[in-house]
Amino acid sequence: MPKLFHFEEISFSTREKFELVDLTREVEEVVRRAGIRNGIVVLQLPHATASLMMNENESGLKEDILRQVGKLIPERAAYQHDRIDDNAHAHIKSAVIGTSIVLPLVNGKLVRGTWQNIFAMEQDGPRGNRRLVVLVLGE
Ligand code: ZN
Numbered sequence: 001m002p003k004l005f006h007f008e009e010i011s012f013s014t015r016e017k018f019e020l021v022d023l024t025r026e027v028e029e030v031v032r033r034a035g036i037r038n039g040i041v042v043l044q045l046p047h048a049t050a051s052l053m054m055n056e057n058e059s060g061l062k063e064d065i066l067r068q069v070g071k072l073i074p075e076r077a078a079y080q081h082d083r084i085d086d087n088a089h090a091h092i093k094s095a096v097i098g099t100s101i102v103l104p105l106v107n108g109k110l111v112r113g114t115w116q117n118i119f120a121m122e123q124d125g126p127r128g129n130r131r132l133v134v135l136v137l138g139e
Contacts, residue, residue: 002139006034039138
């Protein structure tokens, strides 16, 4: 009977308050271990102060993304949540950018663009206990 389901968590830590962590290689290793050739891969970052996104791993661009997101949603803006936790900006970035991605899996390969790497976007680091949930469904 073909395998239908594989679940794994990738643990990672962040070193900066704001940081893009490339998890493409780790995700592809999980997909390889899953032994599923065709289906879908669900990626879910179970955190309210980080985001999941795909883009090019180029050092200048990574800085540009962090800086521009910081301009759109600045750290200080008289947020209500800052009265209790002082990280409203990180929650808002997570809410706007999102925390999950679904990718097609075809003939054992994740379908993604050449310049589409998978990034966790830290917005409230450094954190020692971040994780990415990977669910592979298919046969
Ligand atoms: Zn908070």
